[in-house]
Amino acid sequence: MEVDLGVLESNIRELRGALGGETETIFVVKADAYGHGIRETVRRAYQAGVRWFAVAYADEARVVREVLPEAEVLILGVVMPEDAARLAHMRVTPIVADVEHGLALAAAARAAGTELTVHVKVDTGMGRLGVLWSDAVEAVMRLLDEPGLNVQGLCSHFARVEPMERGPAEKQAQRFFETASALEQAAGRRFFRHLSSSRALLYHHEWDLDGVRPGIMLYGYGTGEEGMRVHTRPLLEWKTRVIHVKAVPPHFPIGYYGTYRTHRATEIAVLAAGYADGYLRALSNRGTVLIGGRRCPVVGRVSMNWITVDVGPGGGVKRGDEAVLIGRQGAEEVWADELAALCRTIPYEILTEIDPRLERRYVG
Secondary structure, three states: OEEEHHHHHHHHHHHHHHOOOOOEEEEEOHHHHHOOOHHHHHHHHHHOOOOEEEEOOHHHHHHHHHHOOOOEEEEOOOOOHHHHHHHHHHOEEEEEOOHHHHHHHHHHHHHOOOOEEEEEEEEOOOOOOOEEHHHHHHHHHHHHOOOOEEEEEEEOOOOOOEOOEOHHHHHHHHHHHHHHHHHHHHHOOOOEEEEEEHHHHHHOHHHOOOEEEOOHHHHOOOOOOOOOOOOOOOOEEEEEEEEEEEEEOOOOEEOHHHOEEOOOOEEEEEEEOOHHHOOOHHHOOOOEEEEOOEEEEEOOOOOOOEEEEEOOOOOOOOOOOEEEEEEEEOOEEEOHHHHHHHHOOOHHHHHHOOOOOOOOEEEO
């Protein structure tokens, strides 16, 4: 994997130029920064001016804190009470998913003689984590009185954001604003509010609030539609080598169960990658790789460690040649969103399935 941190910095500048100066960028770096490598990603993002980072788990928060002692770190998942004292010591902010969760965290913090700063998650229609919006004012007021807990923020998450069907997202936003306003009036103070992740912030500047939570857009995906505020570029490329080339006759079966048969005399190249490395098996007989600046089809089933590719008769491909699975070679490109469409999935899955044990090279 080759990760261009210069492109990441450019993407961050694009976003910050579109946001107001009062809105924090809360960069989502869970799942090892969507497969890009969390340590180098957060280090360069901090250099580019990002001060907030969001992760899913306490162990991810620990990694960010090791790299960035002064950054703000938010945990979007549900942390266990036994982690409360450690998180308070590290100055990491978890979300509270419900009253019972908040009380357990408070009790653990008190027992350790400390106080834990938290944000409360409000479920406005996602149906996943958080206190239901109808119960949120009562719930948060209960937590405000609990020693050991310092409630500083409120957040929610959209289930869907579609420019041609605005109703569902607008209903969620309305619920969040009404809940936050009622709560702030009851509490007599302001809370740090954040609502929008990548897709919402790309279409709705009015929901920027105190912070936004961009994830996939800063990695270069999901910004190509008309009307979006920001356009970004992918920064991760995935490359391997040709390890074998052979000439085969017409009607020759390729791979397990011979799911592909050659239409002509041609050459088949074998690449050093497979589903064990994260190249999805769903790309069998569908995917495309780049070799010698040409798009070459994946033929036969993707196997655990190898991919077979039709490079054409007399293609000049030889052992040791570079093959690009994701990225650019010459004038041709294959990116994770193209592979995702072939697999009927999303770029997130393509990126996070790449084996983290593969060598990463950082450039830019």
